[in-house]
Amino acid sequence: MIVAEAKPLEELLACLEESRRALIVSCSGCTAVCLTGGAAQATSLASRLKIAKRINGSDLDVETASLLRQCEPELLPAIADRCARADVLISLACGVGVQQLAEAYPDKWIIPALNTTFAGSYAGEGVWEERCGLCGNCVLHLTGGVCPVTRCAKGLLNGPCG
Ligand code: SF4
Ligand code: SF4
Known part of the structure; x- marks a missing residue:
């Protein structure tokens, strides 16, 4: 699966100054699945953004929407009404x-709330x-099922280095 980690809240707040x-x-x-971008994380992020904005002396109306x-x-038009009401979209994908x-909402500013890091597997x-x-x-099929690109520190395809 694609693994992504949350950006610092301060980074998002800096983007939302005018919103x-x-x-x-x-x-x-x-x-x-990797616990950074689902509906629960959206609710949590909405609360943290609202509180942070209030502490900074401004208000931010934050809604959440979930896509499969x-x-x-073809799944994106389902949130068209809610997108139309917002002046900025924050993506947790x-x-x-x-x-x-x-691409679906070209007249909106889209802010990525996550940093996409790699394709990985569950390890705990x-x-x-x-x-x-x-x-x-x-x-x-040539490497015993071990990916040389990601699991060799040098990404070597031709056997072990010194
Ligand atoms: S948009 Fe969502 S489902 Fe699609 S690859 Fe990214 S995280 Fe996975
Ligand atoms: S060799 Fe490694 S990086 Fe390339 S497709 Fe296979 S698993 Fe992915």
Whole structure:
């Protein structure tokens, strides 16, 4: 799955200085599974943004909306009404979902709330290991099922280095 981690709240607040009405769009796909981008995280982020803005002396109206997968264009019109009410959209998907949202709603400013980091696998609660660098030329049949691109520190394909 695609693994992504939350951006610092301060980074999002800096983007929201002029905004009065934001919509946080979560994704029930990969980022929900890695506990950074699902509906629960959207609710939590909405509360933290509202409190932080209030402490800074301004108000931010924040709604949330959830998509099954933000990377599927045919699912995006379902939130059109809520997008229309917002002056900024905050995406809790990976970079693919952020770009789909931007294409679907070109008149809105889209802020990515996550940093997409790698394609990985579960390695314990809240822990994900990088397992694929999306190289486009898979050689796992030659390497005993171990990805040399992500699991060799130098990304070597031709055996161990010194
Ligand atoms: S938008 Fe990204 S995080 Fe959401 S399902 Fe698609 S690939 Fe996974
Ligand atoms: S070799 Fe590694 S990086 Fe390339 S496709 Fe296969 S698993 Fe992914």
